[in-house]
Amino acid sequence: MIHRAGDNHPGRIGGVLLRGRADAPQGWVREIAGEHAQADAHYAKAVAAAEARGLHLLTLRAACSRARMWQGQGRHAQALALLQPVYDGFTEGFDFLDLSEARLLLDSCLGGLRDPTSPRNFGL
Numbered sequence: 001m002i003h004r005a006g007d008n009h010p011g012r013i014g015g016v017l018l019r020g021r022a023d024a025p026q027g028w029v030r031e032i033a034g035e036h037a038q039a040d041a042h043y044a045k046a047v048a049a050a051e052a053r054g055l056h057l058l059t060l061r062a063a064c065s066r067a068r069m070w071q072g073q074g075r076h077a078q079a080l081a082l083l084q085p086v087y088d089g090f091t092e093g094f095d096f097l098d099l100s101e102a103r104l105l106l107d108s109c110l111g112g113l114r115d116p117t118s119p120r121n122f123g124l
Contacts, residue, residue, distance in 0.1 A: 047066060067079035
């Protein structure tokens with residue numbers, strides 16, 4: 001039986017997850033290839049798709065990928081602006097790896113903003 005995307009069907013969740021997760025790996029591949037604009041677009045799509053569906057953990061993962069890339073470009077303020085609200089949306093589970101890594105990334109971005117001698121501190 002075929003179900004439309006709007007149908008309330010248990011299999012729909014898996015399809016949504018697969019579609020939402022497809023952009024994040026493409027972002028990573030583009031980032032490794034040095035195609036940062038394309039990587040950024042894929043990460044943005046992954047964040048938006050997960051956010052639109054209320055998939056908080058996938059939103060966090062995609063936001064971390066995009067924020068990590070921005071951090072590497074010295075765009076600490078943008079990385080914080082993206083990741084902090086996503087992280088703040090969680091009320092529990094802070095001992096899980098995804099949230100621990102997000103916290104470390106946030107702290108690292110804050111450090112990049114506070115260090116005036118950092119050669120990559122031009123993302124303000």
